[in-house]
Amino acid sequence: MPILSYPHKENEWIEPDDIDRPVVTFGGITAAATSFELDLHHHRKGQILLVQRGALSCEMERGLWIVPPRSAVWIPGGTPHAIRASGIMEGYCAFVAPDAAPCLPTRCCAVSVTPLLRELLIRAAHLPAFYEEGGAESRLLTVLLDEFASAERDDLHLPMPGDSRLRRIADLMMASPGDRVTLDIWAKRTGMSERSLARLTARETGMSFGNWRQQLMVMLAVGRLAEGVAIQQVAADLGYESVPSFVTMFRKTLGAAPGRYMAARQAG
The missing domain is CATH 2.60.120.280 (Regulatory protein AraC)
Structure with missing residues (x-):
């Protein structure tokens, strides 16, 4: 095309x-x-x-x-x-x-x-x-x-599940990232036990459910920050109760606070 x-x-x-x-x-x-x-x-x-x-x-x-x-x-x-x-x-x-x-x-x-x-x-x-x-x-x-x-690989990759139940969860998370639904509620919504959902997530993505969701949040955050959305607004959109907790999660995953991370990208 x-x-x-x-x-x-x-x-x-x-x-x-x-x-x-x-x-x-x-x-x-x-x-x-x-x-x-x-x-x-x-x-x-x-x-x-x-x-x-x-x-x-x-x-x-x-x-x-x-x-x-x-x-x-x-x-x-x-x-x-x-x-x-x-x-x-x-x-x-x-x-x-x-x-x-x-x-x-x-x-x-x-x-x-x-x-x-x-x-x-x-x-x-x-x-x-x-x-x-x-x-x-x-x-x-x-x-x-x-x-x-020879370029260095970037980290902003998220394995996507092939299972239709997990894919529906992924789509809902991306559509409403501020809805911080817990694993047990997602399990009930999909007609599964917590243990079954956790095992299925690990098998489909190679990650725990919590780690997979956190990686998704980081990726959504980077996308929103690149659009010019303020850090405070991104934190709120992703369902974080405070900006410091969002910044801590971001820094732990990508090695830099959101402002410093994006400043380096824009400067480049």
Whole structure:
């Protein structure tokens, strides 16, 4: 499906899989709306998507990734994925043919973007679609892929359950994160015992129910903070009785308080 417009040809929509080059880049992708969504789709080429401003969530391979500023997500070729952007979104994207870079990950992942990687993506986004292969432009793209392959992995990933009962719980939590329902109440709502729900969660996600919910809260918090929502409001939206308790949870999970964490992302 065509999803992007080549920057030098306004209003011309291009399917990256149709361009006969190993790497196809786009840049300055901007959405001024408060949010937009792309339904489940896939490409033959793999996809690097850098978030420069705003926040992106991407669901694929029974996992949910939150991509804040100064991060990028890797989507291997042929992987069905759905995308949702929040806030004023700006980003850069590279589509990579399956045989172009065997050094790239074989599974979906998010990475922290170094200044060099960011500048390489920005520079590559201004290349012509049909750049000359074997020259300086090809070498630049090779460096870009090497830099991405060596980038540090990010932590903002949540395993998503395949079981329909757990998936319903997950959807309800994401829709109303401030509803701090306990495990025993969720168990009653799904017609299960507490022990059965706990075991099912561990089997489906590899995490305890409490740890899984806390990771979800952190990811939702990062997305909201990237939209520019105040820390006090985010804490309230997630059902925390006080800002300090929210900050403590955030710092324990990501290693920095929310304000410091987002300041580093925005500065990058």
